[in-house]
Amino acid sequence: MSSPALVRQPEDSMPATALAEAGPSPAAITRPSTPPSFATLGLRWYRLNRAGLRAAAIGVISLLAFLLVWHLLTTYRVVFFVRFTNVPSPLAVYDSFVKAIHDPKFLMHILLSCRRIFIGFSLAAIVGVPLGLIMGRFKLVHEVIFPVAEVLRPIPAIAWVPMAIMLWPTNEQSIVFITFLGSFFPILVNTLHGMSLVDPVLVRAAQCLGARERSIFREVYFPASLPHIFTGLTVGMGVAWVSLIAAEMISGQYGIGYFTWEAYSLVQYADIALGMIAIGVLGLGSSLLIRGAGQLVMPWRST
Amino acid sequence: MSEMLANTSKGHIEVRNFSLAYETIEGPVQAVTDTQIHVKPGEFVSIVGPSGCGKSTLLNAVAGFLKPTTGVVTVDGERVNGPSAERGMVFQQYSLFPWKTVRENVEFGLKMRGMPSSQRERAARTLLGLAGLEAFEKQYPEKLSGGMKQRVGIVRALATGPKVLLLDEPFGALDAQTRVIMQQILTNMWQRLKISVLFVTHDIDEAIFLSDRVYCMTARPGSIKAEIPIPLERPRQQSMMMSSEFLALRRGLMSLIREESLKAMGGEITDLGMQGLNIELHGHSLADVI
Ligand SMILES: Nc1ncnc2c1ncn2[C@@H]1O[C@H](COP(=O)(O)OP(=O)(O)OP(=O)(O)O)[C@@H](O)[C@H]1O
């Protein structure tokens, strides 16, 4: 390969000094002259992460305060509009937690719920994201599907329970179906929204670099919509849990939602709180997973 | 690769009997009428004119984004039907892909052509080196300064070896010092590549400093009011901007544009009317300042 024409000319009239002035030399930033000691590094780390540390400290204090208030309210069985007479104390819940983690049945409830979320949510993402992308790009598909989606979208997933039981042969399938429905619409709508916000100038830039329709779709529309797709996935995951728990409470035989409801029927009050906390932790964990995936997929957005 | 980067002999742009009207609810808006321009192979031509006169419209039609209502745009005798890698474009808003690193941005055009990744990586590195950006190849555009972004924009447009380079106020968002440096870099690349350039700006100094020829457009509906050859010798230095030759060209263009700008703001305000007002601003009359 011969050298490009740009290099061949010997008389380099590009002002080197001017170029140096145009931007800070990266070497100057990344390579300080003397290696810093651990103390200075530590200090620097502290300075850079001060805001984060502060938030973490306050967060821990606030959680402890919550536990303390809960403890006091239940120990003194406060009745003030709401009745804390039968509400389990944090320690009682902890006891039932210790019991539960050694109980394979409890673990099975959790695993089954996770499996339903995984299947329902994955299906919603696998269908919702591509459908949103295609609807955003092809007017006809949009015109055909959008009205139907708009009519179905406001129906809460819980309202689908009777219909789902009729539609699907097994309970398991109808619960997964309801989880799917709950997460499907937020994913679809956000993907569509992302597509509608793609900067047309970027599309033009791609076009005059020789990109054809398919490449523009893959290289411009898709990455440009990713932030909104991930918003949709996050919201969808939240709604998936809401729908799942509702479905499990109504028609399930297993699952953490069923566990919580059953605890109420069996008058095991500590298990009610345990079920609720488990749902909260699982929901939090799954949205953290999505956030992590988002950062992996969109490295340009993490600062 | 030399054949790819140095498109020597070709790049003849011709715009004939051109007019373009935008369809709006209130009816067609005539943006450009009855316009003839041409850019010879290897020539650097600028278009100046008052705001809203249709400079971008004309340039976008040459790029192939807009279809002329009447007339034709040809490059080397071939009719322009749509955007293509033959006509590189640099945008005022930089328009780098935020999800691609600097190098991936530069590689984009080569990737679209199906060049294998190791080869295009090498090409992109070479080009980035020439623009003084090799150290930033792995950065995402967001982290770069405006001047650096636009250097990437120019290099990206040149990477595929287009016949012509179209620039729409590429330095409009940059500060004065960076602007001057960018002008030097652009001139430099243009001279090495011998590529035809069509450059839209509203900065008269910039137009004179860079160009072989300047077209001055009338207020909307835009058409060519004057065509001014710039006989300044090359290579041009910043100091030339003080020469009497430069200043004479500047005065000429300035008065042409001022006439049109005043027209664009509404026919009532005339130079004479301004002088009649006789408002003093830092020792200049308002008429002189405008
Ligand atoms: N999509 C559009 N629909 C209707 N009118 C438009 C459209 N785009 C531009 N125009 C009008 O056409 C005229 C020419 O626009 P154009 O953007 O080409 O001007 P310009 O010379 O580039 O202006 P500026 O110096 O502000 O960039 C303007 O008056 C503008 O209002």
Ligand SMILES: [Mg+2]
């Ligand atoms: Mg414009």
